[in-house]
Amino acid sequence: xxxxxxxxxxxxxxxxxxxxxxxxxxxxxxxxxxxxxxxxxxxxxxxxxxxxxxxxxxxxxxxxx
Ligand SMILES: [Zn+2]
Numbered sequence: 001x002x003x004x005x006x007x008x009x010x011x012x013x014x015x016x017x018x019x020x021x022x023x024x025x026x027x028x029x030x031x032x033x034x035x036x037x038x039x040x041x042x043x044x045x046x047x048x049x050x051x052x053x054x055x056x057x058x059x060x061x062x063x064x065x
Contacts, residue, residue: 007033007052018056019043037064 007026015036017024022040024047026033036047036054045061047054 007036007049007054011054012036015054015056017043017045017047019045019058019061024054035064 012024012026015024016022017038017040020038020040020043022038022043024036025039027035027037027046033049033052033054035049036056038045038047044063045058046064047056047061049055
């Protein structure tokens with residue numbers, strides 16, 4: 001298996017933003033996921049992904065660029 005850094009698509013459908021409970025979007029859309037971005041515009045937090053594991057902590061989140 002060479003997809004160790006990919007997130008399980010089923011997991012992506014389950015997890016939500018811990019701050020606003022909005023949907024999370026994988027970035028980039030193809031290939032290993034590097035970031036999960038909240039789709040709620042008023043929230044807009046970006047959560048890091050480390051070794052394929054989303055770090056869904058508001059303290060660890062940023063606002064992208
Ligand atoms: Zn959010």
